[in-house]
Amino acid sequence: MTKQELIDNIKSKKSFLCVGLDTDISKIPEHLLDDEDPIFSFNKAIIEATSDLCVAYKPNIAFYESYGVKGWESLRKTCEVLPKDCFSIADAKRGDIGNTSKMYAQAFFNPASSGLNFDSITIAPYMGEDSVTPFLEFEGKWAIVLALTSNHGSLDFQNFQNKEGKQLFEEVIDKVNTWGSSENIMYVVGATRGEAFTTIRKHAPDHFLLVPGVGAQGGSLADVCQYGMNKDCGILVNSTRGIIYASKGKDFAEKAREEAVKLQKEMQEQLEIHGVI
């Protein structure tokens, strides 16, 4: 998917919602457990109930991988039913030396090799340039590089500062910017520190930011938009637990839709406030 197509989808759907598919068999409704592939059944129902309200889906690869071969089969089937007008994100946090990152790119971007055809993948930048660039060689595909995350350990290294006071996550953005463009690179920026978006936007004014941490992790949507939104919207805000686990009953898809509707409405308001639509 191109940047312009993503922007067009955001404007027409009046939403910048990304739905996280961190599908955990211990948290899905009991009545699905007799299905041949409960994880896929769950995902398919969630996707059907929410696809007009969101612009992206983000399966968290660890949740599939934890079930080995079977989990990878659930992932493959899920990838197949993701709607074409939604940007698909393999939340995999991969990254290795050049020849190995190339293999990871085959895994997530080349359906002839792996059965998977994601639009993008999340990348850990620790190993530098050759760990990122193999993902940029695929036309229309994206690398979403970790910059400033929202988890407990995020500041262990991400705010390590050089003598000029520049933090590691700023150095990451500045260097990664030189390997691609805002047409094939995004950054992960956690929602829990709204004001940090001001710093991020100094380094990456035009890039899309993938923003986890609104809702369950405590980030505020209004803050994220105030400090992070740009003229193209420029943010994809992820919500997982609040949507997919809204109910553990037979009404789980309906309740997921209700939660997605609420978020879509809040997002529409923000898009209007900030003049994107």
Add this chain to the structure above:
Amino acid sequence: MTKQELIDNIKSKKSFLCVGLDTDISKIPEHLLDDEDPIFSFNKAIIEATSDLCVAYKPNIAFYESYGVKGWESLRKTCEVLPKDCFSIADAKRGDIGNTSKMYAQAFFNPASSGLNFDSITIAPYMGEDSVTPFLEFEGKWAIVLALTSNHGSLDFQNFQNKEGKQLFEEVIDKVNTWGSSENIMYVVGATRGEAFTTIRKHAPDHFLLVPGVGAQGGSLADVCQYGMNKDCGILVNSTRGIIYASKGKDFAEKAREEAVKLQKEMQEQLEIHGVI
């Protein structure tokens, strides 16, 4: 596997060789391509030909993942035939927020969940403490954290320095040291800069180091041993291409063994020089 068991294996085998299983279908002998699972056939033959000469095997997960479900099945079968007296390393470079790293730990350490039962996994530290600690909750399992790698992009961020001149990889070692011990944490340190081991050993005198980059990537075994070896040996040196792709003919396993024998002899000499055996 415990640290003492690993040390005992090194002393009895007179080797600290780790064989990398970066099995690429385009590089394996043609006569295997008609097998039901050529990657597994190749790995099984390599393992049988080398298991008395090495103390560890390291499948590079990207190479399996690039074939999707089928690749994960080859990985599962390979994991099953790894000998019990060899330390097994899932070279996966994983790492995510706590609840997700927990799932990756299930994927590689819990056979009841995933079919895989590795002794250890390589971890990218960018996301900090909660991305590493879930792997340490498994008795007898190890996290092998990236410190200073040997690839082209390794110095893009790993030598980012604070105002006291401390480099990021040093900060990583110092912090990660506080989350576990030399009984469940190792570090990845590339072989291409022998003298860097002096710095590494200041921060981690007792930890095992996993050392890629000898051979194909240009590192010298003697240098690595001079600067990196400790009284318990303390290093696992990986070789991949030089061994597993020593021949593309029907004699591939035999030639792999010949190369492994050469390395084992060099390693025995180093163990003797440095008084480990």
